[in-house]
Amino acid sequence: xxxxxxxxxxxxxxxxxxxxxxxxxxxxxxxxxxxxxxxxxxxxxxxxxxxxxxxxxxxxxxxxxxxxxxxxxxxxxxxxxxxxxxxxxxxxxxxxxxxxxxxxxxxxxxxxxxxxxxxxxxxxxxxxxxxxxxxxxxxxxxxxxxxxxxxxxxxxxxxxxxxxxxxxxxxxxxxxxxxxxxxxxxxxxxxxxxxxxxxxxxxxxxxxxxxxxxxxxxxxxxxxxxxxxxxxxxxxxxxxxxxxxxxxxxxxxxxxxxxxxxxxxxxxxxxxxxxxxxxxxxxxxxxxxxxxxxxxxxxxxxxxxxxxxxxxxxxxxxxxxxxxxxxxxxxxxxxxxxxxxxxxxxxxxxxxxxxxxxxxxxxxxxxxxxxxxxxxxxxxxxxxxxxxxxxxxxxxxxxxxxxxxxxxxxxxxxxxxxxxxxxxxxxxxxxxxx
Amino acid sequence: xxxxxxxxxxxxxxxxxxxxxxxxxxxxxxxxxxxxxxxxxxxxxxxxxxxxxxxxxxxxxxxxxxxxxxxxxxxxxxxxxxxxxxxxxxxxxxxxxxxxxxxxxxxxxxxxxxxxxxxxxxxxxxxxxxxxxxxxxxxxxxxxxxxxxxxxxxxxxxxxxxxxxxxxxxxxxxxxxxxxxxxxxxxxxxxxxxxxxxxxxxxxxxxxxxxxxxxxxxxxxxxxxxxxxxxxxxxxxxxxxxxxxxxxxxxxxxxxxxxxxxxxxxxxxxxxxxxxxxxxxxxxxxxxxxxxxxxxxxxxxxxxxxxxxxxxxxxxxxxxxxxxxxxxxxxxxxxxxxxxxxxxxxxxxxxxxxxxxxxxxxxxxxxxxxxxxxxxxxxxxxxxxxxxxxxxxxxxxxxxxxxxxxxxxxxxxxxxxxxxxxxxxxxxxxxxxxxxxxxxxxxxxxxxxxxxxxxxxxxxxxxxxxxxxxx
Numbered sequence: 077x078x079x080x081x082x083x084x085x086x087x088x089x090x091x092x093x094x095x096x097x098x099x100x101x102x103x104x105x106x107x108x109x110x111x112x113x114x115x116x117x118x119x120x121x122x123x124x125x126x127x128x129x130x131x132x133x134x135x136x137x138x139x140x141x142x143x144x145x146x147x148x149x150x151x152x153x154x155x156x157x158x159x160x161x162x163x164x165x166x167x168x169x170x171x172x173x174x175x176x177x178x179x180x181x182x183x184x185x186x187x188x189x190x191x192x193x194x195x196x197x198x199x200x201x202x203x204x205x206x207x208x209x210x211x212x213x214x215x216x217x218x219x220x221x222x223x224x225x226x227x228x229x230x231x232x233x234x235x236x237x238x239x240x241x242x243x244x245x246x247x248x249x250x251x252x253x254x255x256x257x258x259x260x261x262x263x264x265x266x267x268x269x270x271x272x273x274x275x276x277x278x279x280x281x282x283x284x285x286x287x288x289x290x291x292x293x294x295x296x297x298x299x300x301x302x303x304x305x306x307x308x309x310x311x312x313x314x315x316x317x318x319x320x321x322x323x324x325x326x327x328x329x330x331x332x333x334x335x336x337x338x339x340x341x342x343x344x345x346x347x348x349x350x351x352x353x354x355x356x357x358x359x360x361x362x363x364x365x366x367x368x369x370x371x372x373x374x375x376x377x378x379x380x381x382x383x384x385x386x387x388x389x390x391x392x393x394x395x396x397x398x399x400x401x402x403x404x405x406x407x408x409x410x411x412x413x414x415x416x417x418x419x420x421x422x423x424x425x426x427x428x429x430x431x432x433x434x435x436x437x438x439x440x441x442x443x444x445x446x447x448x449x450x451x452x453x454x455x456x457x458x459x460x461x462x463x464x465x466x467x468x469x470x471x472x473x474x475x476x477x478x479x480x481x482x483x484x485x486x487x488x489x490x491x492x493x494x495x496x497x498x499x500x501x502x503x504x505x506x507x508x509x510x
Numbered sequence: 511x512x513x514x515x516x517x518x519x520x521x522x523x524x525x526x527x528x529x530x531x532x533x534x535x536x537x538x539x540x541x542x543x544x545x546x547x548x549x550x551x552x553x554x555x556x557x558x559x560x561x562x563x564x565x566x567x568x569x570x571x572x573x574x575x576x577x578x579x580x581x582x583x584x585x586x587x588x589x590x591x592x593x594x595x596x597x598x599x600x601x602x603x604x605x606x607x608x609x610x611x612x613x614x615x616x617x618x619x620x621x622x623x624x625x626x627x628x629x630x631x632x633x634x635x636x637x638x639x640x641x642x643x644x645x646x647x648x649x650x651x652x653x654x655x656x657x658x659x660x661x662x663x664x665x666x667x668x669x670x671x672x673x674x675x676x677x678x679x680x681x682x683x684x685x686x687x688x689x690x691x692x693x694x695x696x697x698x699x700x701x702x703x704x705x706x707x708x709x710x711x712x713x714x715x716x717x718x719x720x721x722x723x724x725x726x727x728x729x730x731x732x733x734x735x736x737x738x739x740x741x742x743x744x745x746x747x748x749x750x751x752x753x754x755x756x757x758x759x760x761x762x763x764x765x766x767x768x769x770x771x772x773x774x775x776x777x778x779x780x781x782x783x784x785x786x787x788x789x790x791x792x793x794x795x796x797x798x799x800x801x802x803x804x805x806x807x808x809x810x811x812x813x814x815x816x817x818x819x820x821x822x823x824x825x826x827x828x829x830x831x832x833x834x835x836x837x838x839x840x841x842x843x844x845x846x847x848x849x850x851x852x853x854x855x856x857x858x859x860x861x862x863x864x865x866x867x868x869x870x871x872x873x874x875x876x877x878x879x880x881x882x883x884x885x886x887x888x889x890x891x892x893x894x895x896x897x898x899x900x901x902x903x904x905x906x907x908x909x910x911x912x913x914x915x916x917x918x919x920x921x922x923x924x925x926x927x928x929x930x931x932x933x934x935x936x937x938x939x940x941x942x943x944x945x946x947x948x949x950x951x952x953x954x955x956x957x958x959x960x961x962x963x964x965x966x967x968x969x970x971x972x973x974x975x976x977x978x979x980x981x
Binding site: 135199200202203234235236237238259263264266267269270271273274276278279280281283284286291292293294295296297298299300398400401 | 709855
């Protein structure tokens with residue numbers, strides 16, 4: 077287990093970070109969703125109705141911050157040097173004016189658009205990882221995040237038809253997902269909750285008994301695809317061994333307790349208690365034992381209830397993504413902005429490419445100290461664009477953000493604005509000529 | 511729709527072209543009908559009886575088959591009319607009158623919307639296939655049936671979905687509707703449909719859910735509009751209506767809206783006020799299991815996650831714990847784990863927030879059983895309804911710690927197996943207090959106050975039973 081890393085963080089260093097590295101222009105372009113005033117169909121008020129919130133040093137918390145343009149956003153952040161920047165929804169009116177509109181019961185100040193977001197946190201997997209606990213992560217348990225990204229990303233695209241999806245490292249122990257299609261931003265709370273529930277498999281906690289229950293003669297296509305394409309291989313080829321899931325009595329008892337048929341569990345227990353003495357060093361003990369387990373469970377000999385999907389249930393229990401339901405369900409839930417620096421680790425919240433997420437290594441994500449050192453070493457060699465981050469490790473992260481996310485998104489947004497503008501023109505023409 | 515007295519004719523709603531309505535009206539527009547003043551009130555009250563009956567049935571955890579029977583009965587008894595031709599008119603008029611009454615606040619709208627949607631859903635199930643198709647036509651659904659070619663390409667997936675629900679695979683002549691997934695949130699949430707590229711493939715037997723969602727969204731939008739119209743209407747109405755009529759109608763409208771929501775425990779009753787020193791004792795004697803569990807866990811771990819803090823915190827507020835005592839209570843526990851400073855910094859704000867002293871100053875109401883049962887406690891959480899969320903083993907242990915005897919235990923577990931969580935809690939109450947609880951438990955604070963009523967009868971001789979919700 078790798079102990080929690082030395083914090084590469086110092087609040088004083090945020091000033092040069094915001095001064096030279098934080099990509100304000102990119103965040104602004106993202107948040108305007110095409111409403112930059114260049115097209116007559118643009119909504120000039122759109123950006124100004126978005127809530128930002130800042131956590132300042134000393135744990136002061138500023139909510140309902142809003143800005144009319146990129147410069148205001150940039151100046152405010154540079155001046156306040158927030159430890160954390162959160163992004164909230166777009167409201168009906170400028171959040172700064174909310175008190176004027178919240179009259180009694182008919183609340184006219186309400187969220188109208190908000191990205192569909194997901195938050196996946198390694199601490200929710202503490203009962204299935206033995207290498208770390210709590211806020212620690214290492215390369216042995218990080219695959220759990222990789223699995224989550226693959227399963228959810230594929231489903232968001234194939235099942236729900238979303239295209240503009242941004243995955244971000246949370247800076248310490250998890251990942252965030254921002255779904256930015258117009259359709260996603262306009263989802264109601266109920267619809268968001270339904271998507272979160274669609275993704276929910278693990279239910280319960282220490283008080284409940286069975287946490288993964290896959291009934292029915294077949295798995296829903298989404299679960300079946302996830303199992304075949306992602307979960308099975310990650311479980312059998314990576315996690316079984318890296319987590320030593322069956323190597324010791326304590327660990328294999330946990331899996332045996334998930335088998336509803338006591339005779340099978342006893343048979344396995346018998347085999348494994350003996351084999352400790354006669355282990356062949358050739359094959360990994362976890363792999364061997366899992367094969368034995370599968371054989372018994374899938375032999376069809378025992379027709380006990382609840383046995384049919386036992387293998388899948390075990391695999392799902394150890395691998396399937398665990399989302400924080402509350403984050404996704406409400407439009408007004410705030411979420412940390414990409415490119416913030418995590419105060420406990422000093423790491424930057426960089427985007428993760430879902431197509432290359434196998435290669436993502438949380439232990440090599442650029443830190444605040446590292447970046448500032450790189451800046452110093454660059455010296456006076458100014459970049460052609462004037463963008464200082466180009467010479468640093470942050471360059472790759474920002475390039476990824478632009479090419480794989482921001483540019484396609486902007487293109488789609490502009491097209492949407494133009495389309496709905498033309499539609500409105502057409503409608504008003506039609507209504508005139510009756 | 512016009513309200514008529516023999517002499518006066520006044521248009522309240524703009525008239526719309528008559529549309530041929532299916533036997534299940536969609537209440538899209540108020541048709542031009544004449545309504546007698548007596549009927550105005552009596553029709554609305556009859557419909558209100560139906561809606562209240564549905565509300566009661568739902569909060570008692572009746573299963574769908576039981577609800578179907580109930581709705582049929584309620585409708586038959588209350589909504590008939592001596593002239594068969596008038597039945598439809600009564601249906602439409604009563605809906606629109608109640609709409610006028612219930613559009614006025616967020617709480618009223620929510621209740622009315624829920625009950626009307628439940629009513630619509632069950633009535634839809636009784637319709638003949640032709641009548642159902644007519645309703646679906648009105649929602650432009652029939653044109654979205656999946657054609658053979660597409661069906662062939664997804665047949666296997668559709669089969670998987672069906673079998674995952676214990677149903678047989680669809681046959682070649684099965685009808686499926688392809689709709690945006692946003693229109694069937696229930697089916698999506700339960701993974702009961704195949705979804706691809708943003709579309710859900712809804713089976714014929716699931717159409718009820720689809721139609722109900724569409725009905726709900728339509729009604730929800732119009733309720734908000736009605737509110738704006740009604741405000742204007744009422745101004746014109748009260749200024750132009752004759753004195754007699756005004757005195758007759760306004761009280762009717764007022765009475766209708768305040769009568770049927772039941773107590774929400776936002777105002778703590780006097781006799782239930784508890785102080786810090788009483789807490790440990792009343793927790794043992796009068797807390798329902800869900801709160802007892804949270805309380806015990808808090809004492810044990812000196813911590814609770816957010817869901818647990820909300821559920822227990824608001825319950826204590828409802829029971830009469832004032833802000834000062836609440837802060838002292840939570841501080842005493844939390845500071846043992848996180849220290850005094852961290853408590854003040856991270857947790858005291860939220861407690862004050864719950865009492866309406868911070869932020870937008872909403873005075874949050876304690877959670878009802880329905881809300882608690884439908885919560886989703888995850889890893890590390892202790893909130894929720896133990897009858898639902900605990901394994902049988904853990905539930906038995908918790909109940910025996912509370913003092914439930916073994917015979918009552920079996921009755922309680924039987925209710926739990928049949929998913930009647932509130933009835934299970936009611937039986938627990940009865941076992942522990944040695945008395946029946948006819949009303950059934952709907953709210954943790956109700957459990958508490960009923961318990962206190964039994965254990966401390968002297969305090970309570972003149973207390974009122976029901977607190978009607980204020981707008």
